[in-house]
Amino acid sequence: MEMARVIVDVPSKDTDRPFDYLIPEDLRPWIEVGSRVGVPFGHRTLQGFVVSLHPRPEMDTAKMKPIQEVLDVMPPLSPELIEVGEWMKERYACRHISALQSMLPTALKGKAERYISLAHSDMDMDSTEEADGLFALLPESELEQQIIRFVGQKGEVSLQQLSRAFPDGAATIKALIGRGRLSEFQQIKDKLQKKTMKAIELAVSSEEASTALASFPAKAQRQKEVLQYILEMEDFLPISQKDLLQTLGVTAGTVKALADKGLITLEDVEVFRDPYRGRNFTPSTPLALTQEQQVVYRSIVHKLDEREHGVFLLHGVTGSGKTEIYLQTIQRCLEQERQAIVLVPEISLTPQMVERFKARFGDRVAVMHSRLSDGERYDEWRKIREGRASVVVGARSAVFAPFDRLGLIIMDEEHETSYKQEETPKYHARDVAIHRASLTGAAVILGSATPSLESYHAAKSQAQDHFAPQLLEMPSRALGNRLPEVQIVDMREELRDGNRSMFSRSLHAAITTRLERGEQTVLLLNRRGYSTFVMCRSCGYVAGCPECDISLTYHQKSNNLRCHYCGYAAQAPEVCPDCGSEHIRYFGTGTQRVEEELAKLFPGIRVIRMDVDTTTEKGSHEKLLKQFRDKKGDVLLGTQMVAKGLDFPDVTLVGVITADSALNLPDFRAAEKTFQLLTQVAGRAGRHQLPGEVVIQSYTPEHYSIIHASSHDYLSFVKDELKHRKALHYPPYCRLILVTLSHEQLPLLVRMAENFAAAIKSESDRRGWFGSLDRFDASALDILGPVASPIPRLKNRYRFQCMIKWRGTMDAVSLVRLVAEKLQDSARDSKLQISIDVDPQMLM
Numbered sequence: 001m002e003m004a005r006v007i008v009d010v011p012s013k014d015t016d017r018p019f020d021y022l023i024p025e026d027l028r029p030w031i032e033v034g035s036r037v038g039v040p041f042g043h044r045t046l047q048g049f050v051v052s053l054h055p056r057p058e059m060d061t062a063k064m065k066p067i068q069e070v071l072d073v074m075p076p077l078s079p080e081l082i083e084v085g086e087w088m089k090e091r092y093a094c095r096h097i098s099a100l101q102s103m104l105p106t107a108l109k110g111k112a113e114r115y116i117s118l119a120h121s122d123m124d125m126d127s128t129e130e131a132d133g134l135f136a137l138l139p140e141s142e143l144e145q146q147i148i149r150f151v152g153q154k155g156e157v158s159l160q161q162l163s164r165a166f167p168d169g170a171a172t173i174k175a176l177i178g179r180g181r182l183s184e185f186q187q188i189k190d191k192l193q194k195k196t197m198k199a200i201e202l203a204v205s206s207e208e209a210s211t212a213l214a215s216f217p218a219k220a221q222r223q224k225e226v227l228q229y230i231l232e233m234e235d236f237l238p239i240s241q242k243d244l245l246q247t248l249g250v251t252a253g254t255v256k257a258l259a260d261k262g263l264i265t266l267e268d269v270e271v272f273r274d275p276y277r278g279r280n281f282t283p284s285t286p287l288a289l290t291q292e293q294q295v296v297y298r299s300i301v302h303k304l305d306e307r308e309h310g311v312f313l314l315h316g317v318t319g320s321g322k323t324e325i326y327l328q329t330i331q332r333c334l335e336q337e338r339q340a341i342v343l344v345p346e347i348s349l350t351p352q353m354v355e356r357f358k359a360r361f362g363d364r365v366a367v368m369h370s371r372l373s374d375g376e377r378y379d380e381w382r383k384i385r386e387g388r389a390s391v392v393v394g395a396r397s398a399v400f401a402p403f404d405r406l407g408l409i410i411m412d413e414e415h416e417t418s419y420k421q422e423e424t425p426k427y428h429a430r431d432v433a434i435h436r437a438s439l440t441g442a443a444v445i446l447g448s449a450t451p452s453l454e455s456y457h458a459a460k461s462q463a464q465d466h467f468a469p470q471l472l473e474m475p476s477r478a479l480g481n482r483l484p485e486v487q488i489v490d491m492r493e494e495l496r497d498g499n500r501s502m503f504s505r506s507l508h509a510a511i512t513t514r515l516e517r518g519e520q521t522v523l524l525l526n527r528r529g530y531s532t533f534v535m536c537r538s539c540g541y542v543a544g545c546p547e548c549d550i551s552l553t554y555h556q557k558s559n560n561l562r563c564h565y566c567g568y569a570a571q572a573p574e575v576c577p578d579c580g581s582e583h584i585r586y587f588g589t590g591t592q593r594v595e596e597e598l599a600k601l602f603p604g605i606r607v608i609r610m611d612v613d614t615t616t617e618k619g620s621h622e623k624l625l626k627q628f629r630d631k632k633g634d635v636l637l638g639t640q641m642v643a644k645g646l647d648f649p650d651v652t653l654v655g656v657i658t659a660d661s662a663l664n665l666p667d668f669r670a671a672e673k674t675f676q677l678l679t680q681v682a683g684r685a686g687r688h689q690l691p692g693e694v695v696i697q698s699y700t701p702e703h704y705s706i707i708h709a710s711s712h713d714y715l716s717f718v719k720d721e722l723k724h725r726k727a728l729h730y731p732p733y734c735r736l737i738l739v740t741l742s743h744e745q746l747p748l749l750v751r752m753a754e755n756f757a758a759a760i761k762s763e764s765d766r767r768g769w770f771g772s773l774d775r776f777d778a779s780a781l782d783i784l785g786p787v788a789s790p791i792p793r794l795k796n797r798y799r800f801q802c803m804i805k806w807r808g809t810m811d812a813v814s815l816v817r818l819v820a821e822k823l824q825d826s827a828r829d830s831k832l833q834i835s836i837d838v839d840p841q842m843l844m
């Protein structure tokens with residue numbers, strides 16, 4: 001017998017370490033580092049992950065218990081991912097088990113039994129790599145044939161059954177799965193069962209339907225509307241009845257009436273588990289690279305060829321052809337028989353993005369994002385695990401894709417905050433990607449038109465205590481056209497001149513021109529931050545904290561203003577302290593109001609609205625974009641979603657309703673985020689033949705983030721912004737740890753929060769860490785707070801927070817963790833919760 005160290009599935013402090021178990025002889029061949037096992041623990045059986053294997057210890061093993069069962073044939077985690085988990089535990093002060101669990105698709109988290117069947121024959125032989133094709137032709141051994149016959153006869157066999165029938169077959173069975181002869185799956189129960197939906201399809205040709213539509217009586221207005229919509233959606237049929245009812249606000253009765261007339265059919269159909277199955281992607285071939293692209297391409301490929309770990313920061317303006325770089329470096333990686341992960345922000349995981357990868361690499365691409373059902377995600381995950389996919393395109397958690405020959409990780413729009421997970425474990429996919437790649441000698445490309453200050457600063461300073469990417473730049477657009485002209489409109493002047501509309505005269509005129517020319521407009525309404533700050537509409541004054549240089553947040557209930565960093569509070573002003581105007585109030589508007597205003601100002605204008613409300617249903621995003629591309633809309637109006645990744649030839653105007661809204665958030669990254677968003681959205685204009693124009697409306701047109709965005713000047717922005725960050729001690733000149741404590745009783749919480757801050761102070765003093773952040777050459781640690789959290793009460797619990805700022809090579813995370821655990825132990829009643837967020841992105 002041998003021994004395994006197992007991390008058990010109980011997220012508590014006392015169980016947050018590996019436990020030793022003996023490996024029974026018959027389970028030995030099934031167990032690897034990364035296996036999921038069932039182990040006895042106290043009186044229960046718990047699930048756990050094997051993190052290491054050891055020879056049988058010398059000591060007395062009588063008290064050690066044996067592993068009871070193995071839950072999967074193929075270990076769901078690899079040794080590499082186990083190592084990443086260990087690193088996450090230290091880096092983010094989370095439990096080891098939470099780190100490991102976060103790597104698995106939900107469907108795998110329960111304890112469902114694993115089954116084996118013959119592999120689907122739906123594997124496309126053309127697209128599998130040649131090596132696999134050769135493998136499949138290898139003569140099969142006696143044992144292999146027996147196993148295949150056995151499984152073939154039974155249809156599906158549970159892992160238990162199979163391991164009993166072939167006690168010595170573990171290695172062979174794993175090999176057969178690896179070669180695509182057998183497949184491992186789990187019975188997908190209840191919510192994962194086959195999904196069906198009521199689907200609507202035309203029962204007649206579209207011409208007949210149109211004719212019928214014309215002859216509808218006036219009183220059948222609702223039916224007419226529905227049929228009209230179905231005709232518009234023709235390319236997407238069948239569509240779901242549920243979607244339609246929601247979009248049009250009609251009842252099922254109206255739909256049924258059309259079915260009764262024989263114009264449409266209504267059927268229960270299975271919802272496809274592969275959301276892209278059956279769709280044809282026009283294959284694309286590599287483009288001849290531009291001069292700039294070639295330089296970048298060569299640097300990256302050089303690293304790939306050396307099989308060395310390396311991190312690149314690809315700073316390329318909008319439309320510079322970063323995606324083509326991604327595609328061609330992936331190509332090289334695949335030629336090396338290695339695999340690639342492409343991370344994109346959830347919000348830009350648009351069909352257009354996925355399409356570009358599917359078009360180049362076909363079935364070898366797996367897709368992972370949050371709108372997939374658990375079942376779909378499990379299927380995509382298996383595709384990766386079993387080696388049927390070699391490229392994955394996905395949101396944050398795709399960084400854990402279970403590849404075993406990873407060669408390249410790409411992170412598009414690397415500055416996006418959605419790469420940080422806000423629940424435990426609070427990891428940043430960028431750091432995980434870099435760490436994972438360093439373990440396997442993989443390359444990392446961080447791409448953006450507006451890199452985060454952290455990444456850019458790291459590339460420039462080549463600091464030793466942080467990752468130091470190699471900077472690659474693409475300053476011109478791939479198609480040779482220029483970046484669009486940007487005009488800034490001062491909205492204070494508009495008001496002074498008597499224009500109270502949310503559209504300036506310039507933007508109004510520009511939209512009118514587009515309507516006349518039949519060109520398209522993208523309108524961005526940045527809703528982040530609305531209703532939270534107080535601004536003077538006459539002079540642009542925004543109430544800010546005297547200590548922290550961030551805007552104060554308006555609290556309606558108490559009618560006061562508060563700083564969420566230091567706790568400063570003030571009465572909300574009645575008149576502007578700067579200019580005395582009464583036009584000072586807190587700000588609020590929404591896409592719906594803009595839509596109404598557009599309809600009023602431009603009668604007959606066709607507006608496609610894209611925001612959280614219109615994109616909740618699966619596929620709605622795609623439909624709206626398709627409508628816009630088919631020129632069924634003059635204006636695409638939306639929130640952040642319209643800023644990213646879109647590439648439409650007829651968009652020649654981009655308008656930003658209020659550029660300042662995000663500028664006034666109580667977040668030290670407010671200027672950076674504003675600059676990024678403006679640059680992104682401006683980049684949507686004039687990407688093809690027609691030249692583009694951008695109109696930015698602002699109440700603070702003199703702000704450096706707006707000025708530099710309008711001249712597409714990333715470098716000047718960085719220079720200005722870094723000055724602020726340095727003066728006020730914010731990243732990248734220090735790092736942050738946000739600690740939130742919560743409890744049901746306020747007085748108790750306040751006392752404990754104060755104890756926490758005091759303990760951090762004395763503990764770091766004792767270690768000689770407490771220095772001044774003003775001295776940039778020295779290590780230093782400072783703690784702000786405690787103050788009430790921006791959300792001071794959540795689910796009946798009060799919340800207080802402390803912000804730790806630190807710089808240096810010391811292990812501040814483990815200090816915070818230590819103090820937090822001590823406090824929790826001493827608090828006796830376990831109702832105190834402490835959450836630690838290392839390198840926080842969300843400060844509100």
Ligand SMILES: Nc1ncnc2c1ncn2[C@@H]1O[C@H](COP(=O)(O)OP(=O)(O)OP(=O)(O)O)[C@@H](O)[C@H]1O
Nearest residue numbers: 287288289290318319320321322323324478645683
């Ligand atoms: N080498 C090339 N030859 C011809 N066209 C190219 C080349 N590289 C890119 N393009 C085209 O240029 C346009 C912009 O490229 P792409 O979308 O890859 O840029 P990007 O940098 O990813 O843009 P963004 O950051 O704005 O999303 C696309 O229409 C693309 O097809």
Ligand SMILES: [Zn+2]
Nearest residue numbers: 536539576579
């Ligand atoms: Zn004022």
Ligand SMILES: [Zn+2]
Nearest residue numbers: 545548563566
């Ligand atoms: Zn403050």
